[in-house]
Amino acid sequence: MPVTESRRVRDHRTRSIELVDMQSGGDVSRIVTRGVGHLPGRSVLEQMRYIKQYGDGLRRWLLNEPYGDPYMSVDLIVPPDHPQAQAGYIIMEAMGYPLYSGSNTICTATAILENGVVPMEEGEQTLVLESPAGLAWVTAHNRDGRVQSITTRSEPAFVFEQDMKVDVPGWGEVTFDLVWSGAYFALVEAEDLNLVLAPGEIERMWQFGLAFVEAARSVVTDQHPELGEVGPLPFIHFMGPLEPVDGGYRSRSATYVHPGVICRSPTGTGTSARMALMHEKNQLRVGDTLETVSPKGSSFVGRLLAETRVSHYRAVSTDITGRAWTIARSEVFLDLDDPLVDVSDLENVLISDPDS
Incomplete structure (x- = not known):
């Protein structure tokens, strides 16, 4: 039986996020498109430092069993600070928080365009993203609603x-x-x-x-x-x-x-x-x-x-x-009483109301 809206468990001890799982070159990036609240800090670098100090449970939750795998990465879409950027993103991996990543940028840019975070244009399209390291200049080649390739230029x-x-x-x-x-x-x-x-x-x-x-x-x-x-x-x-x-x-x-x-x-x-x-x-x-x-x-x-x-x-x-491919679009639920998840700092960053 398909899961319907009425069957979802929604109470004060449940949180949910929406993910688009992508792969580029075999590396899987989990793009968080919804469910994380406002992070203090203007620049993406400042937002990254906040979540690293006060909300690292998000990284651990999505990359560790039973919800994830350390071979994956997580990319959290956040508001940019730089006036030229159309979106910002924070990269999370098993090692922590790299300031920039090529495969993660390819996956994030593709997810942003193919899921309407930024409207896709047919043909060649320029997209500017703000990473913690600075601006990533992206050229997407789009055809029939799909991103055929991504070329990304980062800081030197x-x-x-x-x-x-x-x-x-x-x-x-x-x-x-x-x-x-x-x-x-x-x-x-x-x-x-x-x-x-x-x-x-x-x-x-x-x-x-x-x-x-x-x-x-x-x-x-x-x-x-x-x-x-x-x-x-x-x-x-x-x-x-x-x-x-x-x-x-x-x-x-x-x-x-x-x-x-x-x-x-x-x-x-x-x-x-x-x-x-x-x-x-x-x-x-x-x-x-x-x-x-x-x-x-x-x-x-x-x-x-x-x-x-x-x-x-x-x-x-x-x-x-390179090129990225969509693996899945999903809503992931977390019961804050789950003994296999350290939720000590997750409540600092997750939205309590799924519809907010």
């Missing part, structure tokens, strides 16, 4: 430090480069670790990632030169060999998300980080592309747009192109 990426070294238990001394592209990434050469970035090696990548992050966090900065404190090292990007193609390169890649997740997609921010490093090493020029291919075989195409600066660092502007 830059190399913070090259040839850093850390002793990793069980792996020895590991050399890595530290790059900012919406979060700090430690970039490592897969061949140096005898990894081929295939599905059968996901467990070894996970094992290395866990040991590496625990060893490296003490030597990696948690400060961005303009944004201030951005949290401990969250990501490792494994770089496969470069294969020349027309206009640039193609390469297998993989991204570890602490604690214990290997992304299904090649990750947009990981691709941007590698392009910034390749430009610093004179391997990539303005206009060149880098297609990254995940262990699952999905791919994103990055393009180096321009040289710029972040504080006193040389930086690059890049964009990433």
Whole structure:
């Protein structure tokens, strides 16, 4: 029997939210479109810091069993502060709150257009979103009411430090480069670790990632030169060999998300980080592309747009192109007496009246 409005349980101990589940490159993003109340703070960054401190139960509820999976992400649509932005969004993952993410932006932009949060236009459409890291400039290609592809350009990426070294238990001394592209990434050469970035090696990548992050966090900065404190090292990007193609390169890649997740997609921010490093090493020029291919075989195409600066660092502007697919539209209910959910701070952010 179908569930009807009259059968829904609606009382003072029940909360509900509406979700659109999307996937891009194999990574699932749960877009929260309704059910979360006003968050204090003007900018999306301030709203993110509020929910991180006072409403983190939302992230834990939607990403942990039995309601979710740590391999997923959550994207909360919020009002933007910047006058050019049409919507804002806060990204939540197992590791916490990344300031920007390529796959999450692709999924969120698609959900916003295909679900009428911003009216869709046939053909090419420009959409500006405000992430905690700043503006994401999106170009959507739409046909017959569906988004065929998303190209997103975020804030610049830059190399913070090259040839850093850390002793990793069980792996020895590991050399890595530290790059900012919406979060700090430690970039490592897969061949140096005898990894081929295939599905059968996901467990070894996970094992290395866990040991590496625990060893490296003490030597990696948690400060961005303009944004201030951005949290401990969250990501490792494994770089496969470069294969020349027309206009640039193609390469297998993989991204570890602490604690214990290997992304299904090649990750947009990981691709941007590698392009910034390749430009610093004179391997990539303005206009060149880098297609990254995940262990699952999905791919994103990055393009180096321009040289710029972040504080006193040389930086690059890049964009990433991919596509998102709708998995489900749903209303998720939470009984605040459910013993498997920590609701201690959920009441700070969830709307008590489902119809408000």
